[in-house]
Amino acid sequence: MKCSSSVFNKEMNYNILVFCIAIYFGIVLNIPLWQTFYEILSKLEIVSVGFIISLPIFLIAALNIIFQLLAWPYIGRVLFSVLTFVSAITAYASYHYGIIFDYGMMENIFETNSGEAASYFSLSGLIAIIIIGVVPCLFIIGVKIKKQSFIKTFVIYKLISIVVSILIIILIAALFYKDYASVGRNNKYLNRVINPSYVYTGIKYIDRTYFTKPIPYQKIGTDAKLVTTATSNGKPTLFVFVLGETARSQNYQANGYARPTNQYTQSDNMISFKNVTSCGTATAVSVPCMFSAMNRSNYKKAIAYNQDTFIDILHRAGISILWKENDGGDKGAGDRIQKITLNHSATDPLCDGESCLDMALLNNFHQEVANMKGNKFITLHIMGSHGPTYYKRYPKDRAFFKPDCQRSDIENCTKEQIVNSYDNTILYTDYMISQLIQQLKGYSDKYNTALFYISDHGESLGEGGLYLHGTPYSLAPKYQTTVPMMMWFSKSFTQDRGLNLTCLENIANNAKRGDYSQDNVFSSMLGIMNVNTSVYKPKQDLFRQCRTH
Structure with missing residues (x-):
């Protein structure tokens, strides 16, 4: 009172x-x-x-x-x-x-x-x-x-x-x-x-x-060398690594989802791993962890930000590197390489002053490839399915699933609208990847081309009262920690690498949750790019058992 x-x-x-x-x-x-x-x-x-x-x-x-x-x-x-x-x-x-x-x-x-x-x-x-x-x-x-x-x-x-x-x-x-x-x-x-x-x-x-003295920077893989296989066709490699955002595996048609969210890449025979787990539930953890030599079990941010990533090692081995950014930052993974950040305020129909649709990453792609020398590794960091403004991640004419949620306060939309909007983002990412694959196919006479796509973390869409992501890993549902991992290889790339796609597809289809995670990315990228170094871990290279050399 x-x-x-x-x-x-x-x-x-x-x-x-x-x-x-x-x-x-x-x-x-x-x-x-x-x-x-x-x-x-x-x-x-x-x-x-x-x-x-x-x-x-x-x-x-x-x-x-x-x-x-x-x-x-x-x-x-x-x-x-x-x-x-x-x-x-x-x-x-x-x-x-x-x-x-x-x-x-x-x-x-x-x-x-x-x-x-x-x-x-x-x-x-x-x-x-x-x-x-x-x-x-x-x-x-x-x-x-x-x-x-x-x-x-x-x-x-x-x-x-x-x-x-x-x-x-x-x-x-x-x-x-x-x-x-x-x-x-x-x-x-x-x-x-x-x-x-x-x-x-x-x-x-x-x-x-801001107040803790950073640890000294550590170079690793200083012995990195590019090796030539016995069956090399003499063509340089053009490899595109698509780093996804907020995409969860459960909403991928390629992984058993009932809706046609992968209708654009269906004809490209992409190989999809269904049960890949993330290092974290937010970009700030998953990206630096994925690119580092550490596993989720021993990941430390201070080390990740002050140690070479697999991209640094690829660059040291003589591979030309480019990072294109459309998601607000590389979280330290691209600090020491050539980087292009999309201008969200550019007079581009794909940009609205605050963000750009991911198709904008393909602008000037041919010129950027031409400006690089030798073997080339390009990372495209996409906006993907970043919420809660899912509707801003795809143009209105690409809203395949309707009615969608055209607002940021998604709690005021129905569950159907939220899922429709989210699935539209997955479908638009699939469209962007299909267009990228078509461009890579056009380089078949000059390069051994390949594409690798993996998301940083997943997303909750209201299950158990949770939305978005960032839930502590020990409490996070599988929707936030299970991510899509898909790959496409040209015929000349598979021949040059001695890569058996049937073997790889069998592994992808039979893998259980926990068999593969973002821990595999570091050594898999070193291995598939034919880089030999002491920090390479053969057991974590998901391609190794399907290569004849």
Whole structure:
């Protein structure tokens, strides 16, 4: 009563304001947490009513302790205003998309460009953030604070508030310790769902990225040499590596999906691996991991960003390298090679000022190939199926599946519309790849041509209440960690490499989940490009067992 009374009187004791902020965080800005608890507790056979009632009380008491320690004159109101506004955004994202703001998500957020970030904004989202974020901020800044003695009232009230909160926590722990311990042990991710736990992970990311001294750069594969096979036809190689974005294997016709999402490449006899797992659930992890010599089990970002990738080793062996970028960044994988980034503001019908359709990557392709020498390796980093603005990844005349979702706040679209939009992105990627293959076929008299496509991670489309990607790997559904991996080889390439396509297709069709992953990319690219080096791992080369030499 005192809290609400003070609000209406427009004058408030500073410590009570802090307590009210703790209540607001505990009840409103942690609705995603209560949603998660509901899902957990509803699966249990027996749940104590007292335990359920204690949950918000425990959280509010804990938040009050933390907030009271942070609340001091001159800085408190500004601090809580910023914290409330940011927490409103995270609460909205968590509630609607099931996003957990752990360290991996922080990497994704900090390394997202402005155009990509803008795609997440919507009118309904803006209204929600104004209501739960901006309005409370205006109240925190504008409410009158009662004048009080710093020592006699301010500090004493603060200590009383903290002590009472501690006693409440002790009492709850004494009564329901077994319940808290059981739920906590079986759901260790819960601490990452609490708002504003993102502050800790954000500070951790900033410290590691901007204040931790980077490790010395390490060159690997310094002995790399290009070898010539006995059956070489003398033609140089033109290899295109298409790095996909947010494509999940389950929506590929080539992998058993009922819809015709691969209708353009069907006649190209592409080989598709169905159960390939990703290194991460976000681009910021999967891309540097995939291009590095590390596996997912021992991947470390600090090493990946300061060590040669397989592209660096190919370049060292004398292969001409080019990276074309349409997805906001190579995440360090292309730092030391020739790189072309599409200009999203270019006067090109394939660009709209914020992004470009992936077909724009094929502009000037012939000239770029002509400018390269010898054996050539080109990486095309596509926008692919990046959401939530799926509808911006394909032109309207390529909307094969209808009705689609023509908005960024996909939670306000039907499941059918979301899936239709997403499948249209997969189909448009398939169209782009088919057009690229046609161009490669045109080089058959001059080059041994090949194409390799793999996505960085998958996507959730509402299954289990999850949308988009970036869920911690241990919690992520298979939709986010199973990616398409497809390849096409010209006849002269297979002959030059002694590659048995029937063998490769049998392996692809019979592979089980866990047999192949992005861990295989590093050595597979070195092997198929005929580069000999001590860092090559034969067992991880997925082509090796199907080559006669």
